[in-house]
Amino acid sequence: MPDNGLIITELDRGRIPVWEKYVNDTPHATYFHRHEWKDIIEESFGHKTRYLMLAENGKVRGILPLVHVKSPLFGSILCSMPFLNYGGICADDEMAEDMLLKKAQLILKETGGDYLELRQVKKVAADLPHKLSKISLSVELSPDPETVWNKFDRKHRSNIRRSEKNGFEIKFGGKELMPEFYSLMMKGWKEHGTPFYSYKFFSNLAGRLGDSIGIYMISHGGMPIATAMNGYFRDTVEGLWLTQLHEYSKLQAGYVLYWEMIRRSCEMGFRTFNLGRSSADSGGELFKKKWNASPRQLYWEYLLNKRKRLPELNVDNPRYQLAMKVWRKLPAGITNAIGPHIAKQIP
Numbered sequence: 001m002p003d004n005g006l007i008i009t010e011l012d013r014g015r016i017p018v019w020e021k022y023v024n025d026t027p028h029a030t031y032f033h034r035h036e037w038k039d040i041i042e043e044s045f046g047h048k049t050r051y052l053m054l055a056e057n058g059k060v061r062g063i064l065p066l067v068h069v070k071s072p073l074f075g076s077i078l079c080s081m082p083f084l085n086y087g088g089i090c091a092d093d094e095m096a097e098d099m100l101l102k103k104a105q106l107i108l109k110e111t112g113g114d115y116l117e118l119r120q121v122k123k124v125a126a127d128l129p130h131k132l133s134k135i136s137l138s139v140e141l142s143p144d145p146e147t148v149w150n151k152f153d154r155k156h157r158s159n160i161r162r163s164e165k166n167g168f169e170i171k172f173g174g175k176e177l178m179p180e181f182y183s184l185m186m187k188g189w190k191e192h193g194t195p196f197y198s199y200k201f202f203s204n205l206a207g208r209l210g211d212s213i214g215i216y217m218i219s220h221g222g223m224p225i226a227t228a229m230n231g232y233f234r235d236t237v238e239g240l241w242l243t244q245l246h247e248y249s250k251l252q253a254g255y256v257l258y259w260e261m262i263r264r265s266c267e268m269g270f271r272t273f274n275l276g277r278s279s280a281d282s283g284g285e286l287f288k289k290k291w292n293a294s295p296r297q298l299y300w301e302y303l304l305n306k307r308k309r310l311p312e313l314n315v316d317n318p319r320y321q322l323a324m325k326v327w328r329k330l331p332a333g334i335t336n337a338i339g340p341h342i343a344k345q346i347p
């Protein structure tokens with residue numbers, strides 16, 4: 001480390017206030033840089049974390065949260081941030097960014113990891129191998145929801161009104177809705193052929209970030225059929241998880257769910273709603289664009305160690321298509337029991 005007053009330390013209890021201040025004060029920091037995720041991930045999944053903080057004469061200049069996901073299925077992976085929309089290096093300048101990157105590379109070699117994956121909202125200055133398959137879509141909000149409504153095209157407004165006539169019941173709340181949310185998410189992800197996380201993960205999330213989440217539940221005839229969880233950070237809403245049951249797809253509950261989330265976010269005073277990340281050119285992207293959501297490129301950047309080629313841990317990989325088909329057909333009792341053990345290994 002150069003002798004210029006710059007030093008990299010790791011987050012501990014005593015340094016939480018300075019980490020928190022940096023995240024709150026730095027414009028390009030995100031909800032996923034909050035220090036609470038460290039304990040949530042460690043306690044829920046047992047993964048080791050290395051939360052790096054670069055300071056100069058006591059003033060923080062950059063941070064990098066790292067999670068070490070060791071999996072017999074997928075290898076040894078350092079990631080920032082796994083299980084979440086993005087994360088990565090958050091630094092004041094290229095020098096701070098480069099120092100954090102070099103420290104992460106040392107940790108990658110020390111731990112014998114296969115590779116490091118940085119999920120960035122903007123490219124790092126170093127010329128790293130990267131992927132451009134993920135995007136984030138954001139809706140500009142207004143204090144008056146009607147301002148947002150009037151910007152939708154006529155057909156989209158008609159689709160929302162038509163869906164509203166289906167007699168949905170809408171609930172909005174916080175961590176008290178977590179059991180209902182989790183039950184529906186388990187069903188929805190099974191329909192997609194994907195294992196879901198343990199309830200412990202969401203219980204820990206509620207315990208540490210419960211004041212900064214909102215949960216929506218859409219029911220029809222008393223049956224929950226769609227749900228979503230959002231996170232709140234400064235003036236921004238982050239879409240975290242969402243699902244709709246396929247057997248009720250003709251009711252188009254998604255129109256009511258998205259409009260309710262947007263409307264309420266406006267009334268709560270937020271300025272931006274990030275609708276969660278999507279694969280480029282996917283159905284999810286097309287639906288989100290109906291809400292006048294603007295796309296922003298995300299950068300999945302890599303440092304390779306034992307692995308010499310970029311990983312392909314995504315649902316589009318043909319390797320996983322058969323496994324997803326089998327997962328959909330398994331009894332719910334089996335998928336509910338073993339799913340969380342698999343899900344925690346998939347960053």
